[in-house]
Amino acid sequence: MSKKLIPHVIIDVREKKLIEIFKRKKESITHEVKQLDVADVVITNEVACERKEGFDFIASIMDNRLFEQLLRLKETYTTPILLLEGLNQEVFETMGMSLSSIYGALSFISYKLGIPLIPTRHVQDTALVIERIAYREQVKDNAPILSRKAPKGMNDNERRAYILEGLIDTGPKKAQLLIKKFKTPYNVMRAIKNTRIIYTKTGKPKGIEGPLKEIPGFGWKYLQKNKKILFGMENNAQKKIDDHW
């Protein structure tokens, strides 16, 4: 499943500087040059970038050009990206635009328009960002959003607690309490399994009953969430898989 393909992008003719840089990147990423109407760089059918240098960025805010471009970009590609290049001190000082306006525009684009905004220092960095995104989009298979890395040098009980930290609403504190009480992760899970939510006559959750009841800090919400994850069942259907022990 691991093909050693290198990513490929399409760059607009007018992006001379960018093209020059990509020519030197042949080993890691390929490109073709085209006349593009609505973007500066196309990465996939869904992802495309607009590149803006600091001064031009400010200027294009003032004459409303920027927002027109971005809206068109958004209409054409599901994931447009704005690469904001070299927005440094000098740009802020030179241009006759108020701080409020500049940051107002940044906020608007990023959080109101919902267009990913990535700042870079200069063209080289811009190219690097494009390369990284193209790589993620074309080569790297969908990696999970978040992966864990265990701190180095754990002893057995630290490791046992660490496993439990993957549970919902479970930090180091609760994890250690659980291990201290039940010794092993497997026992903890059985304890969770054998603890039930008590309901009032009107059907509202009132509290819990079982092994977990003996430790403070664990309530019905904790049980509800984690049972679903651990055992894949809704709390109602619990009896069904009542294992004997």
Next chain:
Amino acid sequence: MSKKLIPHVIIDVREKKLIEIFKRKKESITHEVKQLDVADVVITNEVACERKEGFDFIASIMDNRLFEQLLRLKETYTTPILLLEGLNQEVFETMGMSLSSIYGALSFISYKLGIPLIPTRHVQDTALVIERIAYREQVKDNAPILSRKAPKGMNDNERRAYILEGLIDTGPKKAQLLIKKFKTPYNVMRAIKNTRIIYTKTGKPKGIEGPLKEIPGFGWKYLQKNKKILFGMENNAQKKIDDHW
């Protein structure tokens, strides 16, 4: 949402610098100080900001702290915002982190995680951005957000895999394989429990036998290490049970 003349925000106690600045802004924006768990500044029930200074930004990438924070932020507020402060030349040069990593992280946050990212020069500008956004959210008539990516919190199966990543020698790949095969973390543990190490006649570990045998990538060492953690039994006891004919 009530129309107020002056917007109001909640700032975390630890943000000393920010608080100082907001004290001087009394005329245009009010604030209160609280102990916040998942954000640095709360603007509305839906909008909250995480503020990161350049140095801390890099550092928090390396130990995965940043991504955990951002994911929590995302789970708590529908519109989380990352204010990236003072990511200047000095930061790039000082920290021993590769360009690829830095821009990889920026791309990941902005376009993969879908969290609005706004660069600022320093705390004063950060405060200004917060003020702008608060004004927009609370005072100005809310123009609806054009389109925002669906929040990408962890779904159940991602969470299940995430728990298993706490096991030894278990990364995203193996965790996903296990969940795909056994559906729930609890089932995975039972599968591990029911899989045994097979020994040669000379007493050396040869392979494994049981449910886990059906998925590639899991051998006797994996079993040995994780059984000890999960169930607290030494591999010797396992060996004793081993019957070879």
Next chain:
DNA sequence: CTGTAATCTTTATGA
């Protein structure tokens, strides 16, 4: 996050 080193499983091969 990225890139590299270390580790494990699996396949191949010979005793």
Next chain:
DNA sequence: TCATAAAGATTACAG
């Protein structure tokens, strides 16, 4: 069948 070597895949670690 067992033991060893090499290849392929994944995780662990450092920056």
